[in-house]
Amino acid sequence: MAAPSSPGGRGLTGEELLALPAVIDLDTANKALMIGRSTGYGLAKQGEYPVRVLRLGNAYRVPTAELLKLLGLERRQVVGPDDATGGRAEGHALAACQ
Numbered sequence: 001m002a003a004p005s006s007p008g009g010r011g012l013t014g015e016e017l018l019a020l021p022a023v024i025d026l027d028t029a030n031k032a033l034m035i036g037r038s039t040g041y042g043l044a045k046q047g048e049y050p051v052r053v054l055r056l057g058n059a060y061r062v063p064t065a066e067l068l069k070l071l072g073l074e075r076r077q078v079v080g081p082d083d084a085t086g087g088r089a090e091g092h093a094l095a096a097c098q
Contacts, residue, residue: 026060
């Protein structure tokens, strides 16, 4: 997955973080944490990356939920009144962890 672009080319916005899939590549995690590629890969190889890194073959993957938690954010479900069937209309919102 290529890292989404954001204004100024640095970091990721809250909306971009929220739109990430459950697991992301290390380059995208590096961008979210605003660390360079070689620093991120070095930390991952040494087992010192700030969140858990999954090694899948030759690829590194990072669980998005752990990244969001590190950044003080969480995904939460929002129930909307639009669902006329009485079921839950689900969406996502971004909230600061307390």
